[in-house]
Amino acid sequence: MVAQAVHPMVAQARTFADEVLRPQAGRFDSEAAVPREVLAQMAELGFLGARLPPEYGGSGLDALDYGELTVAIGKGCPSTRAILTVHTSLVGETLARLGDAEQKRHYLPLLARGEKLACFALTEPEIGSDASSVRTHYQAVAGGFLLNGRKRWITYGAIADLFLVMASCDGQMSAFLVERGTPGLTTRPLHGLMASRGAHLAEIDLDQVLVPQSALVGRLGAGFSFVANTALFYGRYSIAWAGVSLAEAALEEMVGYARKREQFGKKLRQHQLVQAMLTDAVAGVQVGRALCEKVGRAIDAAADEAVNEVNVAKYVTSRLGVQITSDAVQLLGANGISEEYPVARLYREAKVLEIIEGSTQIQQMLISDYGVRRYRVLPPKREVARAARG
Amino acid sequence: MDNQFNALCQQIREFVEANMNVDDEVALKDDDNIFRLGYVSSLFAMRLLNFIESISGITVADEDIVLPNFSSIDAMSALIQKYRSAA
Ligand SMILES: Cc1cc2nc3c(=O)[nH]c(=O)nc-3n(C[C@H](O)[C@H](O)[C@H](O)COP(=O)(O)OP(=O)(O)OC[C@H]3O[C@@H](n4cnc5c(N)ncnc54)[C@H](O)[C@@H]3O)c2cc1C
Numbered sequence A: 001m002v003a004q005a006v007h008p009m010v011a012q013a014r015t016f017a018d019e020v021l022r023p024q025a026g027r028f029d030s031e032a033a034v035p036r037e038v039l040a041q042m043a044e045l046g047f048l049g050a051r052l053p054p055e056y057g058g059s060g061l062d063a064l065d066y067g068e069l070t071v072a073i074g075k076g077c078p079s080t081r082a083i084l085t086v087h088t089s090l091v092g093e094t095l096a097r098l099g100d101a102e103q104k105r106h107y108l109p110l111l112a113r114g115e116k117l118a119c120f121a122l123t124e125p126e127i128g129s130d131a132s133s134v135r136t137h138y139q140a141v142a143g144g145f146l147l148n149g150r151k152r153w154i155t156y157g158a159i160a161d162l163f164l165v166m167a168s169c170d171g172q173m174s175a176f177l178v179e180r181g182t183p184g185l186t187t188r189p190l191h192g193l194m195a196s197r198g199a200h201l202a203e204i205d206l207d208q209v210l211v212p213q214s215a216l217v218g219r220l221g222a223g224f225s226f227v228a229n230t231a232l233f234y235g236r237y238s239i240a241w242a243g244v245s246l247a248e249a250a251l252e253e254m255v256g257y258a259r260k261r262e263q264f265g266k267k268l269r270q271h272q273l274v275q276a277m278l279t280d281a282v283a284g285v286q287v288g289r290a291l292c293e294k295v296g297r298a299i300d301a302a303a304d305e306a307v308n309e310v311n312v313a314k315y316v317t318s319r320l321g322v323q324i325t326s327d328a329v330q331l332l333g334a335n336g337i338s339e340e341y342p343v344a345r346l347y348r349e350a351k352v353l354e355i356i357e358g359s360t361q362i363q364q365m366l367i368s369d370y371g372v373r374r375y376r377v378l379p380p381k382r383e384v385a386r387a388a389r390g
Numbered sequence B: 001m002d003n004q005f006n007a008l009c010q011q012i013r014e015f016v017e018a019n020m021n022v023d024d025e026v027a028l029k030d031d032d033n034i035f036r037l038g039y040v041s042s043l044f045a046m047r048l049l050n051f052i053e054s055i056s057g058i059t060v061a062d063e064d065i066v067l068p069n070f071s072s073i074d075a076m077s078a079l080i081q082k083y084r085s086a087a
Helices: A008-021 A025-030 A036-044 A063-076 A078-098 A101-112 A223-260 A272-300 A306-331 A333-337 A343-353 A360-374 A382-389 B003-018 B043-056 B073-086
Strands: A118-121 A137-141 A144-154 A162-169 A172-179 A185-189 A202-211
Touching: A008 A036, A008 A063, A025 A078, A025 A343, A036 A078, A063 A078, A063 A223, A063 A272, A078 A101, A078 A118, A078 A162, A078 A223, A118 A144, A144 A162, A144 A172, A162 A202, A162 A223, A172 A202, A172 A223, A223 A272, A223 A306, A223 A343, A223 B043, A272 A306, A306 A333, A306 A343, A306 A360, A306 B043, A333 A343, B003 B043, B003 B073, B043 B073
Parallel strands: A118 A162, A137 A162
Antiparallel strands: A137 A144, A144 A202, A162 A172, A185 A202
């Protein structure tokens, strides 16, 4: 088999993950912060602009290579991977797709260089899955728009410089770019979380925040149908790969341990019930990868099927992530719950992926709707049937 | 109306029909508002935008990326026509 060429940025990301992230991920988790220097290094290496167009200073990685980059960083530290999801995918890619010429010219180079960190602010204390019902309100006023409301669970919201905020007015949703420092915008870090502890989650208050007309992304009323849905599509692709990253990291820990640890006079890996866990993990990682690669190829070909298939991939890999990291804890026994090994942290992180970017239940609704169309057997067309009858 | 334009409209119609969440075969009319009638959800709007751009080669400008331009076969035909006559 010929080894496939690895994109240089992916190779760099793997080295960065091994040298910088993996050794420190446990500390970032316990200290509840990915340090700014680490994000600055990510920016320096071009990771934050990986998927953004080269004409705006990005590296223009294709979707498949970007998936590999996500896996590399995600295996090193899930909270660090989260900056790729929100900054590069949810905000950067969405601006590249739907921003106007001036928004792209102004913001994309700043995002690509990591000079501004961006986050995506949709969810609110009272509105989660039912995302089209956000209560944060906008009002057209002289000079722009006035925003009022509260957002919650916003990844990297505590330190971001730029907020892509979804707000509604008379049942119509619109999207706005709000810069930190705008009067009336305040952020409060969220603590005491089971996972994503290092990812600077925040609650965001918008109190009479005045933004200029130029802050509107897309047209008025296009906030949900186009902007949020586009962003969530890119975000879901990122999260699908994030599931693979956790599964793969857990599998590597399982393998390392099963090859060393002995019980009943033989290596764990020689016990058949342990082999079953290893088998499920190997198969799961490969299934997850195959689904994500399929979506990546569809995105690179601009194929419509990507939009439905990304839901399938996200649904499958987030659940596999929970299963495989859980088995990893099991395989390591008491060491599995110790902070001296990463598997307990991977297990905590995996559960998040079933909640965000369309929970497992929301995916089940979307995928079953897709399934009853895709796998419907249509009656033969009349002419064909007639010809067949002769 | 030239053949190429008619073929594009037919492709859009087939794309919409293949994605409608309806149990019984409904006959889609050219002026049916596919969102209001519940044939598709607003999630489908973005796919329509991508689909129209990919089959027609046009790039829909920011000011035209609004739901009413994608809400019926007629509206989408008019959108394409607008870009073709501008070209
Ligand atoms: C770590 C983390 C990071 C996040 N980062 C961001 C971010 O950067 N930006 C952002 O905007 N948001 C973010 N979120 C919020 C996330 O998008 C929401 O948590 C998610 O949409 C679910 O909403 P909810 O938590 O309000 O749960 P709810 O919507 O209240 O759902 C609760 C439960 O009910 C189920 N449920 C809901 N509706 C249905 C239904 N119709 N049928 C069946 N079951 C249903 C759900 O699946 C879930 O199990 C983050 C959340 C977490 C945990």
